[in-house]
Amino acid sequence: EAQVTQNPRYLITVTGKKLTVTCSQNMNHEYMSWYRQDPGLGLRQIYYSMNVEVTDKGDVPEGYKVSRKEKRNFPLILESPSPNQTSLYFCASRPGPRNEQFFGPGTRLTVL
């Protein structure tokens, strides 16, 4: 089944404790993105990647890192999480720049 998977789905952590949210897609898509969803703000793009080793900042990149060492994986790294990073995170992938995005199920992160 074609899909985007994220792990973990739920995470509660404390301020400053480094964490990684994994994202993997099995559709051989070149483009991948990370979004955060906050009430009243919709989804905002954090980072995106156009291919292996090619990444760029979205609208809200502060406090996040990404890497794209393999085509299928695009992990999101929070080196030192803070409470304002409490949010619902979505990973997405698409074949090319003008195609629809396929979204993962989301990761709900709480930073205490």
Added chain:
Amino acid sequence: AQSVTQPDIHITVSEGASLELRCNYSYGATPYLFWYVQSPGQGLQLLLKYFSGDTLVQGIKGFEAEFKRSQSSFNLRKPSVHWSDAAEYFCAATGSYGNKLVFGAGTILRVKS
């Protein structure tokens, strides 16, 4: 700056009534436009998309949207709403390079019986 505006935060309609959700965009050129739906606790599902051509686009679940260049709008419509349509709806747009997908803030649809 590129932006997408959904003027209605909440909309309540009766089951069987017609629905129109508004979406306005601000882009330098005609963007590629999308409508997504998110049911409670779920991810996002694509309803329909507009790239070019016919300005009336048909999607899944009986939804359609009309692109109006003169009004910079891409409103979503459904002739008869079902209780299962209760969800949050997002309009989104991307420019010709397609690197960034910009979302509106979303409209929460409630359906009353």
